[in-house]
Amino acid sequence: MGTVIGMATPQPVPLTADTIRDAPKVLLHDHLDGGLRPATVVELAAAAGYDALPTTDPEALGRWFRDAADSGSLVRYLETFAHTCGVMQDQEALVRVAAECAEDLAADGVVYAEVRYAPELFTERGLDLDTIVGAVQAGFREGERRAAAAGRVIRIGTLLCAMRQNARSLEIADLAVRHRAEGVVGFDIAGPEAGFPPTRNLDAFEFLRQQNAHFTIHAGEAFGLPSIWEAIQHCGAERLGHGVRIVDDITLTPDGPVLGPLAAYVRDRRIPLELCPTSNLQTGAATSIAEHPIGLLTALRFRVTVNTDNRLMSGCTVSSEMAALVEAFGYDWVDLRWFTINAMKSAFIDFEQRLDIIDNTIKPGYAKLLGF
Structure with a gap:
């Protein structure tokens, strides 16, 4: 069939840091206490009388967070969260951090995000769990309003985390259900x-x-396949936070990759993988982005999503993660659209709301980028 006369050939927009940032994106794995602005940490510390920061210069502090996360030392990595959580112990701080989180994600082109945090980490100065959740929710709504005023529309959904070592998971699960509305x-x-x-x-x-x-x-970040198997088969997980170690159940042969039973199950059931490339490097899942399992998992068409984990510690955004994948694997707009739709399909909001964002925001946004 010949080319239709007068029909222009689509001309995709070049892939650059700026165009990737403007593309609509969806984020499923982002920790509230891992995404503060360095200047905010400094200001909140001063207001709260928190004097344990390694430096009060915001630029130097930002470098310190990234260096500590890159150090390979678990002690230094955990110290970074001691500082962010240390300045998030009152309502005003929680509202501010949540509002700035929504603003920052919107400025990065994120149209829907699920941001998680552990309420039990913010009780050191007497806040109760319901007050903590209320403050964070108020902050997210304020951040959404500010983003809209700046011409960026974003919706934030919240995930409440229980710290698995503290035996409070049922209490936090009940808290999540109570605040579902x-x-x-x-x-x-x-x-x-x-x-x-x-x-x-x-x-x-x-x-x-x-x-x-x-x-x-x-599951499947630090401990491997047993963690993934238990999360799915015993606990009924709908998604896997990280899940990168599922590659341990994939064997590379001269005839191509062979999936073991767990990897095949995860792929067949379309269980989403909340992959966080830069963070996974910091925790030892790969030695470089080019060697990250996301390349293989994407080629095998697992339900791959691209996430930040801890934007402050990893010095990353969703856009920078996608740009790194473009450079490492040669991905194009079609691939970035695929990651984005994967994430939106996997979100925990209602089906009609997911479909609305896909049909009315994501697909039109990428159509423009693809030149249609």
Whole structure:
């Protein structure tokens, strides 16, 4: 069939840092206490009398956070969160951090994000859990309003995390269900995988299923296939937080990759992988972006999503993560659209709302970028 006379050939917009930033994006794995602005950390520390920061110069502090996360030392990495959580112990601080989070994500072109945090980490100065959730939700709504005023539309859904080592998962699961009408869309467990398998929290997951509530589970980042297997088969995880170690169940042969039974199940059931490339490098999942398992998992068409994890510690945004993947794997707008639609399909908001964002924001946005 010949070319239709008068029909122009589509001319895709060049892939650059600026055009990727302007593209509509969806983020499923981002920690509130891992995404503060360095200047905000300094100002909140001064207001709260928190004097443990390594420096009060915002630029130097930002470098310190990234260097500590890149150090390979778990002690130094965890110290970064001691500082961010240390300045987030009152309502005003929580509102401010949440509002700035929404603003920053919107400025990066994110149209929908699920941001997670562990309420139990912010009780050191007497705040109760419901007050903490209320403050964060108020901050997200304020950030959405500010973003809209600046010409950027974003919606934030909240995931409440239980720290798997603290045995409070049922309490936090109940908190998530109670605040569901206020924008808490799901639940997660976080913290050390080794020694704290997801099955320690079975009562929480059973409660959530009874309440028709959504949950993801941090699994397959540090501990490997047993963590993933338990999260899915025992706990019923709808998504895998990271899940990068699923590649351990894929064998590379001269005839091509061979999926083991767990990897095949994850792919066949379209269980979303909340991959966080830069953060995964910091935790040892790969030695470079070019060697990150996301390349293989994408080629095999797992339900791959691209995420930030901790924007402050990793010095990243969704746009910078996508730009790094473009450079490493030669991805184009079609690939970035695929990642984005994968994420939106996997979000914990209602089906009609997911479909609306896909049909009326994501697809039109990428059509323009593809030159249609």
